[in-house]
Amino acid sequence: LEKHVDYSPEGVAIDLNQLLPSDRSYYTYMGSLTTPPCSEGVNWVVMEAPVAAAAAQLEAAATIIGHPNNRPVQPLNARIVIEEAQ
Numbered sequence: 001l002e003k004h005v006d007y008s009p010e011g012v013a014i015d016l017n018q019l020l021p022s023d024r025s026y027y028t029y030m031g032s033l034t035t036p037p038c039s040e041g042v043n044w045v046v047m048e049a050p051v052a053a054a055a056a057q058l059e060a061a062a063t064i065i066g067h068p069n070n071r072p073v074q075p076l077n078a079r080i081v082i083e084e085a086q
Contacts (some may be wrong), residue, residue: 003064021049024086029079034070048083 025048032040062069 001067019046019051020049023049025049026084026086027081028084029081030073031079033066038071 027044027046029044031042031044032038032041069077077083
């Protein structure tokens with residue numbers, strides 16, 4: 001696979017509900033991108049329940065992305081975090 005190239009194999013259907021935890025409670029807040037240019041104005045939605053990923057899945061994602069996909073945790077500052085229960 002190459003980055004920036006759409007990849008949609010024929011006959012493959014992905015049910016996104018299977019990728020989410022059964023408990024759909026989440027937090028939302030306004031923040032910024034985690035990679036340069038770290039632009040503001042991103043509406044983050046973070047699931048309360050974690051989802052497991054195998055080491056091989058994480059390595060594959062890192063290979064496709066090609067650079068670190070995070071930055072250190074930032075202070076809350078004046079952000080308002082809203083908890084949504086489902």
